[in-house]
Amino acid sequence: MFPALIHLALALLLAAFPAAFPAVAAEPPTAAPFVVSGDFAPAGPGVARGAVVWLHGSYDSATETPPALPDWLLHLPRLGYDLWLFNRRRGEDPLAGSGERLLEGLAGLRRAGYRRVVVAGFSRGAFIGLAALARPDLADAVAAVSPAAHGTRTERRAQALADFQERMKHAAGGRLALVLLRDDPWDPDPAARVAAAVASRPAQAAGLLLIDRPDAPAGHMGSFDAPFDARFGTCIAAFLDGVADAGACRDR
Numbered sequence: 001m002f003p004a005l006i007h008l009a010l011a012l013l014l015a016a017f018p019a020a021f022p023a024v025a026a027e028p029p030t031a032a033p034f035v036v037s038g039d040f041a042p043a044g045p046g047v048a049r050g051a052v053v054w055l056h057g058s059y060d061s062a063t064e065t066p067p068a069l070p071d072w073l074l075h076l077p078r079l080g081y082d083l084w085l086f087n088r089r090r091g092e093d094p095l096a097g098s099g100e101r102l103l104e105g106l107a108g109l110r111r112a113g114y115r116r117v118v119v120a121g122f123s124r125g126a127f128i129g130l131a132a133l134a135r136p137d138l139a140d141a142v143a144a145v146s147p148a149a150h151g152t153r154t155e156r157r158a159q160a161l162a163d164f165q166e167r168m169k170h171a172a173g174g175r176l177a178l179v180l181l182r183d184d185p186w187d188p189d190p191a192a193r194v195a196a197a198v199a200s201r202p203a204q205a206a207g208l209l210l211i212d213r214p215d216a217p218a219g220h221m222g223s224f225d226a227p228f229d230a231r232f233g234t235c236i237a238a239f240l241d242g243v244a245d246a247g248a249c250r251d252r
Contacts, residue, residue, distance in 0.1 A: 055125025
């Protein structure tokens with residue numbers, strides 16, 4: 001009898017004074033192959049503003065830990081997004097296979113109840129992340145920063161561009177933030193990639209945020225420089241969050 005009375009009293013207190021009993025972060029749902037980032041405590045799909053999935057670039061997974069997160073990405077968990085990581089091992093990261101695994105994880109996040117899902121990636125991770133453009137039911141927005149997956153050799157450039165164009169042809173909706181920086185040896189043809197991105201959504205101009213070779217920063221790793229975050233971090237996050245249009249980063 002007494003335990004029942006105690007439970008009833010607690011229920012009445014929670015109903016009468018909800019602000020005095022802040023919500024406790026729920027156990028994160030299962031969304032294999034993703035793992036929750038240890039840098040931010042997840043709120044869970046019922047509380048979080050949404051979920052953002054980060055895909056790192058390639059690294060020597062036999063001797064190194066996954067690369068540090070870029071500063072610009074951290075604006076999203078600060079807005080209330082749970083941060084998930086899609087950590088892939090070098091040598092076990094085929095473009096098609098990893099793209100399929102990405103979609104499986106996104107489906108898990110949707111089933112868990114996240115209201116908004118964002119995919120963000122750099123280099124090879126960005127290229128894999130483009131697979132989500134074909135499934136706007138699974139991802140509301142995609143950020144592809146310096147997408148690359150074919151190396152820097154001249155003879156590989158035609159294939160690299162063709163594979164990028166193929167992903168743009170399959171884009172079915174959702175928002176896309178595409179970042180291309182100057183002097184990137186991994187970019188086979190920046191102008192042609194811009195044209196492919198624009199052609200992929202002629203009726204959705206507001207759905208494409210294009211940061212096309214700004215004067216600074218430059219290079220394949222330029223998005224990890226502090227000036228990139230200072231210049232573009234806030235506006236990219238606002239665009240991915242759906243509260244700003246494609247002009248969010250204009251004149252920056």
